[in-house]
Amino acid sequence: MAQVKLVSECFIKPNLEAVSEASKKPYNLSPMDIDTLCANYMQKGLMYTKSYDAGFQTEVFLLKLKHSFSLSLVHFYPLAGRFATQTFPDEHACCIFLDCVNSPGARFIHASLDSTVSDVLSGTDVHPAFRSFYDLGERAINYDGHTNALLSLQVTELVDGIFIGFSFSHSIGDGTSLEHFITTLSEIFNSVGNSLQNWEKLTYVPISREPIFEPFFPDGYGPVLKLPYVEPSEFLSRENPASIREKIFQFSRVSMSRLKAMANNGVPNDGNRNNEISSFQALSGLIWRAITRARKLEPEMETNCSLTMNLRPRLIPPLSQEYFGNYFSRIRASCKVGELLNTGLGWGSLLLHASLKNVDDKAIIESFRKYCEAPIIGQLANDSAFFGVNFVKIVGSHRSNLFGTEFGMGRPVAIRTGNVNEVEGRVSVSQGSEGAGSVDLEVSLAPSTMTALEMDEEFMSFVTLG
Structure with a gap:
């Protein structure tokens, strides 16, 4: 090579x-x-x-x-x-x-x-x-x-x-x-x-x-x-790269719309759409279920899924996107493997939806205040205390528009992340080449788990091929 x-x-x-x-x-x-x-x-x-x-x-x-x-x-x-x-x-x-x-x-x-x-x-x-x-x-x-x-x-x-x-x-x-x-x-x-x-x-x-x-x-x-x-x-600690496969899975606008509709089917609604699952939450629930199934875990074992979110619009008053720095937070949903896999697609997505709803201005300020009172440097290399066991860690944003970034050669033909993605169970998200509404996932898994994911019928039925 x-x-x-x-x-x-x-x-x-x-x-x-x-x-x-x-x-x-x-x-x-x-x-x-x-x-x-x-x-x-x-x-x-x-x-x-x-x-x-x-x-x-x-x-x-x-x-x-x-x-x-x-x-x-x-x-x-x-x-x-x-x-x-x-x-x-x-x-x-x-x-x-x-x-x-x-x-x-x-x-x-x-x-x-x-x-x-x-x-x-x-x-x-x-x-x-x-x-x-x-x-x-x-x-x-x-x-x-x-x-x-x-x-x-x-x-x-x-x-x-x-x-x-x-x-x-x-x-x-x-x-x-x-x-x-x-x-x-x-x-x-x-x-x-x-x-x-x-x-x-x-x-x-x-x-x-x-x-x-x-x-x-x-x-x-x-x-x-x-x-x-x-x-x-x-305080210094460093990660040891895992032996993993990294693979790109693409989801078209049509596929994302179909996924959202399926996830919301049967979800109780209070009339104000407060429980409506977004297309991205539906996709997150799908990949959480699929990776958990591919790992072949026992039903009574615990599984966890985390998402990152942009805090700027959640503060009161909201901060503009021009505020430079780290304005993100992580949420986590946890359950038993059997609960996640033996229920419908919307069940896990609704857990993530509920965790996201709990992050408001009051919760953000309180978390920052607690940190300022006892500041430490996070040990992310071994942060099982937050991510939990058998975790799926979803990072990035489907709203990113880097496909619109040009340097005299037209639109980019591909977007990629680097070796920071070499963590088993990490899923990096970006907007797909089709534009708003489409999503690309860059998934990092142990080789045997990736092989099982590629054969998962529910997951692959939403993936855009070719």
Whole structure:
């Protein structure tokens, strides 16, 4: 199998004269930022086919992308920084913050692979090469942002295509924030024109959605949180990659509508549609049932399913999507295996629906308040206390619109995640190539479990083939 080869790499910074003085000050981390310091970097990438009819030139494309990257960092200046730690030995405490000035910048990598787009996209299993399409396959946890770039962009040139992979520290933002940066980079790339002389003159480009860097704290707390550690060894932990298969399952708009109707069939309704199961909740219930069945668990065993949610619209008043940082939470539904499998499709979906309904402004503020009173760094590598046994962990958003992100080569032909998905039972969600209403699932399972899932009649009856 062909290997990804490094061509060049550098660090990218914005023109400091274009960056506001306020943006250069130390940036304090929010409770959710701190809680994810032992989690893996987020990785998301877009595959494009080269536009030979438009006279595609790799060197010109790379120069334009680098300059657009620099212009984007004017607006997202913290992403060019590094983490720093201040210790308080007398209190056995430390404070971790973002140093926006003393940093070489964000990382830019140019790599190559002697394969075609069809080579790496053929079949529905995720091709092993994708693991090297982000930071050359290097693994990192968010705490490594003390020395590693908080944001890196890798351009991997294939024989007939380009893959743009983003590695992004989860301790500076969630999936909504990463998508905000990627769409802004695309917006700037498409607005600067095609003249090299014009690019060199530009130090600032206005954007349609300015990010808001204001870490969220409940009243009476922040902006600095002291953690009960002095040495990193007191809290650092890392995951050992599991032996898994990763596979893409696609669901069309028609299939999602059919799934929603089936899940709601027989679900009691109070007349106000308070119990109505959404299409995404129906899909989550379906994959939970199918993976649980594929694992061949005993009926009396426990099974768990977790979802991530965007908290911005649930706060009062709601925060706009431009608020940059970690504004997400996880909910979990639990039951016996027999209860999940011996009832209808809507039963498990309704459990998830009920858990989501319980997350309101009051619950969010209370959870943040409790964290601020006793802050710790979450040990996500071994977090069975939350995810439970026999878990299905669903992450990402079906509302993501990265298929609308263009870099001079038309729409991407595929969206992929990186090696952060190498956790057994993890399901990564993104909007399908068909657009709103369609969904792609990137599923990670033990090989034997994946084989059983592929043979599950209920699950596969909703999957779009070909």
